[in-house]
Amino acid sequence: MKINLYFFLILILITSTAAFSPLVDEDEELIETFKQINDEVLANSRAYETLGDACKTIGHRLTGSPNGKKAEEYTYNLLKSYGFKDVKYQPFQVEAWSRDTVTLSIAPRKSDNFQDVEVVSLAMTPVEAKVTAELVDVGNGLEPDFQAVKEQLPGKIALVNLGLLAPFKGTRNLHRSEKTALAMQYGAAGVIFVNTVKGNVLLTGTASVTGSLIAIPAVCVSLESGIRIRSWMSEQANLMGVIDMKNFSKMIKARNVIATIKGDNKKYRDEKIVIGGHLDSWDLATGALDNGIGSFSILDIARAFKALNLKSKRTIEFVMFMGEEEGLLGSKAMIERSKKNNSLEKVAFMFNLDMANNANGFNTSGREEMVALFTKIGEYMKKASPEYKNNVINQAGLHSDHQSFMLEGIPTASPIGGISPDAVGCYHANCDRFDLINKNEMVNTVRYTAMMLYGIANVDKIPAKKLDYYSTRDFFIKQNLRKELELGREWKWGTEE
Template identity: 80%
Template sequence: MKKSHYVFLILVLLSSTAAYQPIQEDDEDLIETFQQINEEVLANSRAYETLGEACKVIGHRLTGSLNGKKAEEYAYTLLKNYGIKDVKYQPFHVEAWSRDTVTLAVAPRKSDNFYDIEVVSLAMTPVEAKVTAEIVDVGNGLEPDFQAVKDKLQGRIALVNIGLLAPFKGVRNLHRSEKTALATEYGAVGVIFVNTVKGNVLLTGTASVTGSLIGIPAVCISLESGTHIREWMKEQPNLMGVIDMKNFSKMIKARNVIATIKGSHSKYRDEKIVIGGHLDSWDLATGALDNGIGSFSILDIARTFQALDLKPKRTIEFVMFMGEEEGLLGSKAMIEKSRRNNSLDKIAYMFNLDMANNANGFNASGRNEMVPLLTKFGEYIQKVSPEYKNIVTNQAGLHSDHQSFMLEGIPTTNPNGGIAPEALGCYHANCDDFNLVKKNEMINTVRYTAMMLYAMANVDKIPAKKLDFYSTKDFFIKQNLKKELELGREWRWGQDD
């Protein structure tokens, strides 16, 4: 998951030329349902409590681990206990990865006085690797940064920032897996990522763009350690690094958990809205923010629909994806299964809740035609809850489960909101625990997303339609996402396009 996509968005779209499609049912009826949702969630929400319990009794939710299996069973049982009859597992096979040992030592060339640095392995790194090589500073690790040192990097270890540190202007960061792919392309034999959060915070996450093991070791050190190494390199330009790691990897079976509320109207029943978020997490902490707040909010939205006996016109699938952190594996598996059983065309829309927190609007994800509808429904929400800010944005991004749907031309949205900076620094880190979660902010996500989901499931016509193969290509080019998809080996339209 890409942290920058979930920082509070401030761009408010005040107008659009896209035609608004009026809802079929009376506005007052919709607002009345919004009021029922609001009252139910404020009185009976269990999102915060169930997440707290899961963090306590399960811990982390790493795909392929015993904890991951417990998380799948916890979500399944919870949905059943809420009274939803149609709950199922969707199994898929995945190359599971888990860490064993890793060390990083640094010393000047021709010196035995090595300095050990606290380090953590990135996921999908080799089962065993030991690399000794000179360290080359690649700065922020964007392609121009690699180009600047291309003659120095072959056979060496790249030192790369996870985030963007000054100087930079108006550039889009790359995912750590994309930076690792670039490092490999330019001949590096290892990567040392520098976290950009203060406080000696160690970060993990996948270094693979494909979901499979990569060929070189990739590790992460703290901002403070990175600063120390860079200062040392000024004095000793030929600083050497030794990365020594062992990990585990094997093919296992993981399971998405899917709860379905069947559409009530014969005209719309075959149109499906998917609301999903990844249940899995990394193993350095309990994954309360990433993505406990998103997945457990979805579980509570499902509870709310069941408690109120809401009967949406369209079918809704509430999905707990596994394997997102290792390469969107659960959402890719769902898309592939839908393709095989000829139900892919039935998915009309996708809501993705990944680190969704304190919702105050929705993102149209690059589909201009959705802006008026999201704005209009937001105005209805404001009639029930005046503190709702109705911040509607229109920015497409990658690196979460919505990407799997976008690649099929399916329109997507995610709640706009925010996480306090001091908590956001624990993204993928050893401090992502339940104490960072705020109950009222989870409640806001549940009630406002439930309202928007219900409205979308009942609108006469969803303005954004599924794009065909070449229209999807044009969409990604227009959104300036072609290069990222190429680095992630997800560009499907040929190198000459």
């Protein structure tokens, strides 16, 4: 009886270990490869330098602009210089938007004593609009805030915080486009967003949940201007605002840039790992933070793979997406093309690097079944680089290119780390320039993401499978993301429960 129990316990141990660690037979080889990646990137990384050169020679990377085209060509040629023979453009149509002029003036009703307020247009706002209307304070712009003023808001201009001022614990903020969608739903004639970052910082970004032009003007003022406006509103009833804007919009072509390393294992090569980040940026500065640090880290991961001549069981595609800022247009175009040529089923996993910086772990984006694998691979990474923290979280979110893949049921992950508060304050702003960037932090993102990418591309089995139509619906409901997808007109399951 004791002997049978002994062998039973040994069998359980072997089974559980194999289930937890599909790489168990290749530990030493994997750790040795991780050491090679770590040493190569520490010695030869070019992520920081190429980002600095692009910021200097190109500037911003607005989709549809001459600068955007230069950025596409810059990265294409860079990947070629790293030894990639299979580099291609993936063109798609985009409704390009660019700003012209905008003013915001405020005065009491029946007064001509208007005061100008420094302001910037949000993207995808009308080609031409002039709205004169009373201001209504909608606070943080969550649905309960709009509900509280629903009788006053029709035909008025909504004053809304971009972030959450004095937030309650656990409160989830909405994207600016979702707040704009709510404002239109409740009948607002315009939106004035108040930035929540100190220092007279102006922020831009899309106000459209669909990627198409919206019907009402949406603008952003600084935190300091917002405080002054609200103070004036408390002293003077029926304060009026005048938003006057002109913009440009036309259909143009943009291009994703894709480089491929084909899998070298017959059993796995038809499975594809996509590692992507958006190359485009807004035009107020150079977009070094958003998303230079992510996209140029991917380019350097690609460089390191070529420099080490790394082979993987699965095919790896390195993708520079354009059009993310206007509404995930590049990743949506890639998904649609993959559906048409019946290659979407080959995508087994997607890594997204959007403002990824100083990586010390990964977010498995709501797919619980990936946590053990990421943790185990992270333990091997620590043997190659003991300072790696191996933090693994499991929280799904939207509003970057991984969303396009999640909507098809494809599992995704992103590096997690940290960005200094000074740099975070320049997100989408007129101060998003190269001097915000820390070289060592970019190097950390490159070496740790390269290791994890290699690990996932070579694992015997990826635990998280592509979800079917209804399982994908259930996933988003469980992650409490249904309302956000409905506001973004991305909820494709109707009223089904």
